[in-house]
Amino acid sequence: MTDDVAEHAARFDEKAGEYDDGDHSPEYRQCRDLVIEHAAVDADDIVLDLGTGTGAIALALASDADRVIGRDVSEGMLGQAREKAAEAGIENAEFDTGRFREPNVDSDVDVVVSNFAMHHLSDADKRDAIDVIAGLAPDRFVLGDVMLFGEADPEEPFYSPAVDDPATVGVLADALTDAGFALTAVERVHEQVGVLVAERAGADQT
Numbered sequence: 136m137t138d139d140v141a142e143h144a145a146r147f148d149e150k151a152g153e154y155d156d157g158d159h160s161p162e163y164r165q166c167r168d169l170v171i172e173h174a175a176v177d178a179d180d181i182v183l184d185l186g187t188g189t190g191a192i193a194l195a196l197a198s199d200a201d202r203v204i205g206r207d208v209s210e211g212m213l214g215q216a217r218e219k220a221a222e223a224g225i226e227n228a229e230f231d232t233g234r235f236r237e238p239n240v241d242s243d244v245d246v247v248v249s250n251f252a253m254h255h256l257s258d259a260d261k262r263d264a265i266d267v268i269a270g271l272a273p274d275r276f277v278l279g280d281v282m283l284f285g286e287a288d289p290e291e292p293f294y295s296p297a298v299d300d301p302a303t304v305g306v307l308a309d310a311l312t313d314a315g316f317a318l319t320a321v322e323r324v325h326e327q328v329g330v331l332v333a334e335r336a337g338a339d340q341t
């Protein structure tokens with residue numbers, strides 16, 4: 136697994152133009168839809184989408200939110216997201232460079248979402264990223280990703296050891312609770328794909 140951010144960025148720059156036309160798995164689509172649903176965004180919410188890519192989640196949430204911030208390491212993917220926002224006339228979504236551990240966000244946010252991106256980080260970096268996310272004081276963090284509910288199976292399509300490093304659900308749950316979140320929902324989409332919903336302890340859930 137490479138944990139070199141520049142390598143991930145270059146890889147996604149290369150595929151940015153075709154990413155939306157790609158043959159996404161049913162599990163990816165289910166995960167994306169569950170993240171959007173569990174984000175449960177309100178009209179006055181500021182939403183941060185980390186590893187936003189071409190903005191699949193960010194743009195879907197924009198009409199429900201006050202403001203959406205998309206961050207990614209790939210300029211190519213961000214360019215596609217900006218183009219899609221302009222074409223759709225979406226004015227409350229902005230896309231800029233930022234990484235999990237340094238999201239380039241200067242205010243607190245209400246909801247953080249991330250879909251199919253965090254598995255590119257090592258487990259130690261995931262833990263750091265979750266601490267950074269907790270530092271932004273969101274009420275809710277919704278993580279859809281490749282994650283291991285059982286044993287890793289290299290034959291399965293969701294796990295490519297050269298570029299991916301999915302964590303077990305247990306590792307993610309520990310990191311989330313250590314960072315002060317309470318795990319309020321676990322959606323198992325596939326043995327290696329799921330959605331975790333984490334609420335900040337003490338956050339107003341109304």
Ligand SMILES: C[S@@+](CC[C@H](N)C(=O)[O-])C[C@H]1O[C@@H](n2cnc3c(N)ncnc32)[C@H](O)[C@@H]1O
Nearest residue numbers: 147186187188191207208209212234235250252
């Ligand atoms: C498989 S795409 C998912 C994009 C989008 N979230 C979606 O659901 O379609 C993974 C994205 O994560 C981004 N990424 C990889 N490492 C990252 C990091 N350390 N910080 C932020 N984004 C990262 C990649 O550039 C890529 O755009």
